[in-house]
Amino acid sequence: MDLFIGMDLGGTNLKYALGNENGEIIIKKSRPSQANQSQKTIFENMFIAVEELKAEAEKRKNKILSIGVGSPGSIDFETGQLKGSTPNLPNWAKAPIKKTLEEKFNISTWADNDANIMALAEARLGAGKGYKNILCLTLGTGIGGGILIDNQVLRGEHYSAAEVGHIIIAYNGIRCNCGNKGCLEAYTTAPAMVKRYQKKLKRLGLAYNINELNTEFIFQKASRNEGLAIETIAETCEYLGAGIASISNIIDPEVVIIGGGVSEAGDPFIKQIENEVRQYSVKAIMQNLKIVRAQMGNDAGIVGAILLAAENYSDDN
Numbered sequence: 016m017d018l019f020i021g022m023d024l025g026g027t028n029l030k031y032a033l034g035n036e037n038g039e040i041i042i043k044k045s046r047p048s049q050a051n052q053s054q055k056t057i058f059e060n061m062f063i064a065v066e067e068l069k070a071e072a073e074k075r076k077n078k079i080l081s082i083g084v085g086s087p088g089s090i091d092f093e094t095g096q097l098k099g100s101t102p103n104l105p106n107w108a109k110a111p112i113k114k115t116l117e118e119k120f121n122i123s124t125w126a127d128n129d130a131n132i133m134a135l136a137e138a139r140l141g142a143g144k145g146y147k148n149i150l151c152l153t154l155g156t157g158i159g160g161g162i163l164i165d166n167q168v169l170r171g172e173h174y175s176a177a178e179v180g181h182i183i184i185a186y187n188g189i190r191c192n193c194g195n196k197g198c199l200e201a202y203t204t205a206p207a208m209v210k211r212y213q214k215k216l217k218r219l220g221l222a223y224n225i226n227e228l229n230t231e232f233i234f235q236k237a238s239r240n241e242g243l244a245i246e247t248i249a250e251t252c253e254y255l256g257a258g259i260a261s262i263s264n265i266i267d268p269e270v271v272i273i274g275g276g277v278s279e280a281g282d283p284f285i286k287q288i289e290n291e292v293r294q295y296s297v298k299a300i301m302q303n304l305k306i307v308r309a310q311m312g313n314d315a316g317i318v319g320a321i322l323l324a325a326e327n328y329s330d331d332n
């Protein structure tokens with residue numbers, strides 16, 4: 016059997032796996048990415064990962080055809096190199112991923128933005144299976160986005176498409192980490208939710224333990240009918256609804272897939288977002304639009320990277 020390597024580089028861990036052309040994982044592993052260290056150190060971790068998986072493939076008498084890598088940042092898909100820098104990996108700017116791995120191992124390599132490969136995994140094997148036009152959002156400490164149009168990942172002219180976190184939902188609104196004002200991300204990330212909830216508590220002079228405040232805590236309070244928590248979640252859903260509706264009004268997707276830590280709050284949260292999207296979107300678009308939770312969980316990145324390797328390899332040969 017011919018196999019592919021998928022690697023998912025994150026701020027904390029480098030996840031890596033051996034899989035087949037259908038994106039099925041044969042073996043998966045993880046090691047610290049040492050993301051705050053030099054570019055050389057991060058590449059050395061990738062080299063170790065590939066060596067380990069090569070050994071596993073040889074043990075099974077399988078051949079590795081190509082490598083797929085997901086990484087934070089905008090990545091030139093043709094050259095497989097980071098376009099600029101990425102906040103959580105300070106020394107990873109302009110990293111020549113494709114070139115470095117191909118020179119080291121002489122195996123064809125493709126690299127893409129991590130949110131794009133997660134969207135690819137959901138599209139092929141997860142909540143987007145069977146759909147061609149897909150919008151993916153990952154809600155966490157930031158907001159990741161991936162869009163597939165006619166089964167193809169939308170990368171854009173500068174490989175920076177689907178920056179869904181930076182769609183403007185409030186003209187002249189609060190400042191976002193990107194420098195602009197009023198971005199969706201400034202209102203709906205986990206830290207943004209916590210900050211808003213904390214403000215409400217303060218305003219009413221209610222005592223709280225800052226170390227306890229996180230989104231889990233807010234959802235738990237809401238489930239016990241605590242008014243401020245319910246209000247915080249309702250606002251978040253309204254902001255997300257406005258953002259998702261704005262994107263949907265342009266790309267007209269069949270399905271919107273919501274993943275990431277905050278989405279683990281469950282189906283009622285997704286339903287609440289859906290109700291808001293309904294308020295803000297064009298009726299013809301909303302009619303058959305499905306809004307669902309992501310299904311691939313923690314494996315989305317490595318499965319997407321395996322698929323990236325497999326799909327491009329067959330295109331190339």
Ligand SMILES: [Zn+2]
Pocket residue numbers: 180181191192193194195198200201
């Ligand atoms: Zn922004």
